[in-house]
Amino acid sequence: DAGVIQSPRHEVTEMGQEVTLRCKPISGHDYLFWYRQTMMRGLELLIYFNNNVPIDDSGMPEDRFSAKMPNASFSTLKIQPSEPRDSAVYFCASSLQGKVPGELFFGEGSRLTVL
Amino acid sequence: KNQVEQSPQSLIILEGKNCTLQCNYTVSPFSNLRWYKQDTGRGPVSLTIMTFSENTKSNGRYTATLDADTKQSSLHITASQLSDSASYICVVSFSGTYKYIFGTGTRLKVLA
Numbered sequence: 001d002a003g004v005i006q007s008p009r010h011e012v013t014e015m016g017q018e019v020t021l022r023c024k025p026i027s028g029h030d031y032l033f034w035y036r037q038t039m040m041r042g043l044e045l046l047i048y049f050n051n052n053v054p055i056d057d058s059g060m061p062e063d064r065f066s067a068k069m070p071n072a073s074f075s076t077l078k079i080q081p082s083e084p085r086d087s088a089v090y091f092c093a094s095s096l097q098g099k100v101p102g103e104l105f106f107g108e109g110s111r112l113t114v115l
Numbered sequence: 116k117n118q119v120e121q122s123p124q125s126l127i128i129l130e131g132k133n134c135t136l137q138c139n140y141t142v143s144p145f146s147n148l149r150w151y152k153q154d155t156g157r158g159p160v161s162l163t164i165m166t167f168s169e170n171t172k173s174n175g176r177y178t179a180t181l182d183a184d185t186k187q188s189s190l191h192i193t194a195s196q197l198s199d200s201a202s203y204i205c206v207v208s209f210s211g212t213y214k215y216i217f218g219t220g221t222r223l224k225v226l227a
Contacts (some may be wrong), residue, residue: 108158
């Protein structure tokens with residue numbers, strides 16, 4: 001299996017521009033998570049999906065952030081408009097859950113820089 | 116408040132030496148605890164998982180311990196190698212949900 005695939009790996013944009021990050025989870029996994037990582041705050045959960053349905057989006061910073069999962073093999077995280085404080089590494093992770101929370105499999109991340 | 120705290124924040128050791136990383140948590144109800152290794156510029160990768168009833172688990176040169184009474188875990192690295200240089204993140208999950216609480220990690224640097 002190719003693992004969780006994220007794109008782009010690096011994105012540099014100017015304040016006010018729209019940013020779309022993409023994720024392909026591991027086939028067969030039923031949970032998908034979006035995290036943001038910064039030096040100051042570590043890994044923070046933004047939103048997670050179960051079987052393509054958003055379950056908890058309480059970590060989404062504000063209305064500028066939105067996430068979708070139109071099917072089991074694709075998810076997007078969109079920031080519009082972007083701001084310099086959004087600069088971070090965004091990780092997508094997928095998991096196959098059972099009776100206990102399963103192992104998270106992370107992608108390589110998308111490093112976003114907003115100028 | 117549900118929290119996971121790790122210590123030290125950073126650590127430098129010489130190749131071949133052993134080290135121990137600490138994780139204290141206040142997550143309740145507790146389901147399991149994992150240690151992840153994150154190489155620079157990469158995503159985290161799971162090293163071990165420990166449930167409530169487990170005290171020790173090994174993965175090669177990595178040994179994790181868990182004391183559910185004191186809510187403490189440690190990760191011991193034996194005979195460190197240069198490739199062990201990374202951040203080590205303690206992750207605790209809740210029973211009954213699929214949310215995870217992440218520690219801020221320990222940055223380990225192994226010098227030749």
